[in-house]
Amino acid sequence: MKITKDNEISLVKEILKKLGASEEDCELVAEATIDADLKGFTSHGLGRFPQYLKSIEAGTINLEDNITIEKETPAIALINGNSGFGQAVSYKAMKLAIKKAKEIGVGCVGVHNSNHFGVTGFYSDLAIRDGVIGLVIANTEPAIAPLGASKALLGTNPIAIGIPSDTYIALDMATSATARGKLLEARRKGNSIPEGWALDADGNPTTDPDEGLKGSILPFGAHKGYGLAFMIELLTGPLVSAAWGKEVTGTADPTKDCTKGDLYLAIDPSKFVDPETFKEQTEAFCQEVRDTGDTFVPGDLEVKRIAEAEANGMEIDEKLYEQLKEICSDLEIDIDSYLEE
Template identity: 40%
Template sequence: MTIPTRYDWEKLQNFCSEVFIQAGVDKESAKVVAESLIQADLRGVDSHGVVRTAIYLKRIEKNMINPAAEISIESEDEAVVLINGNNHLGAVVGTKALEIALHKAQKKGAAIVGVKGSNHFGTGAFYLQKAIEKNMILMVLSNASQTMPPTGGIRPFIGTNPLAIGIPAGEEDPFLLDMATSVVARGKIIVAAQKGEDIPLGWAIDKDGNPTTNANDALEGSVLPVGGPKGYGISMFIDILAGVLTGAGFGKYVNNMYENWEEPQNVGHFFLAIDIDRFMPIETFKKRMDLYIREIKKEPKAEGVEEIFIPGEIEKNIVIERMKYGIELPSKVVEELIEIGNRYKVDLYKAVKTDSFQQKEALNEC
């Protein structure tokens, strides 16, 4: 039998949520983690989507993540909070940090929430979208385990530490920047390795420091900073705020979720929320943002360029398509999910996308 590869996003989200519940995660937390994974897939960030389900579950099963942990506040004043995730699931810890940051910013105009004791928390865009819905500007930083060398080095020391910034607009799409500080997120190399595909030259080096297009060699080596020393500097800055400042791990002290089965990851995050109304009425700001975006999009285009996009716009278009036609998963990921479903007695095939997929295939043949 041919394994279906395209899935209805809502049904796939329900599948993931139910699997986590069966693994011992409470219903609300399971919903948050599943939503985080599916939102990544919908936006085309497959490296942070349901491909992560297996490793999250394995770390729960091996007691490397504690889904029953109480997330605690270690210090707090009017606009600054430090929370300890106590090794709960990263998306749950991040969501709690976001709620605190938005609440504090609404009261005081701006707020910072530092996080320690967390795990991989998904995409930054997951949190940005929620802040934008509340008419807030949000910056999210997170560190990660060693995958990238300092400029001039050949051995991984810092993570592909992501930077995410969300800013609402009016009639135009919001500004939604979510980027790794490496040329590419390591998760994309993992996906390429799973598919048996090569990666572009310039993404990574092998363990001896040589440029490589082999995804498996890249995983044994290092991904490279975006913009060379500039990306390295930004990644280091993120590690300082999310790791050194919060009391979380930093550099080699952020444990690898795929390799370290003795200790929690101790990932750190950093949330900065800004209430726009403290500067000007939100509707005025949105009109100014719309004007700004429209002026950028009217700029002269280089040869062969049909449209100038703002950060987040391409992903929005992918969301529209995948909501309609379904999320396509690599066969290896599908096989993993089937095995997980069998283990926890949850039927993946209920999430298969049929009619819309056939409709799209028909359109492609026209």
């Protein structure tokens, strides 16, 4: 079964609307969900959507959300998300960072008391669209064990960077060998995971996603990924009045309050250099990279995947279909009307 871009957006919005979400939240969650699937990050798209519905049912997502700005200066702000949809809180946080960057050159906004927000790059993309550089980091429930240890203590702690240019230049990655969502997706589909992704609870390598979720996910690049995850833990925990380490909950378990933190940074290139010159030099470097051979610039793969998904639709596996069918049945929505064979 497949679903088209427009049908996925409509389905997500109809489900959320029937559950009582605001028009704005329906729109933002749908946009973030389809963004993940179009880019090929299916573990954070429609496949992750049932988690949000469980959070609504458990009361860990507040449908009456409205952010509170707890601290603010011309350059920074600290936001309490009041347990709203992570997508809505993050959108508002990034937009505020962009506004500040446009005014004084840089904007930095910290967030706590939010929820899982989908793919990190969706928010750095917002900066690109407004002609500024975007950088987004976040922490998650423990998934990575410190080097030499076997018990998970750090999150997969993603980082995304977007550079405004005439072509799409963007990096979106976890600091672990893979995102936790990839293991959750593999478990749902009944698939094994590649060697080198995870360890079981005893610290032994495993290709069983369930054992990996019980144990720990390896950092990418050994000490390099671990070091980056460690630093992000501090920048999105203590710095923004959020939890860190073993106290971070709610990014994978929807029944628990989400205690993670996020940091959104926007930089206006025009405050440094002529923006057109910046774009020209950026594109020149990208071309130098491409001219070296059969390689790619960060963002190229996503552009290719988006084109393929928009042309051919996106696959819905049987188990995800059953989950969505149950959800839609309870809400008197005809799931099959949204799907194609």
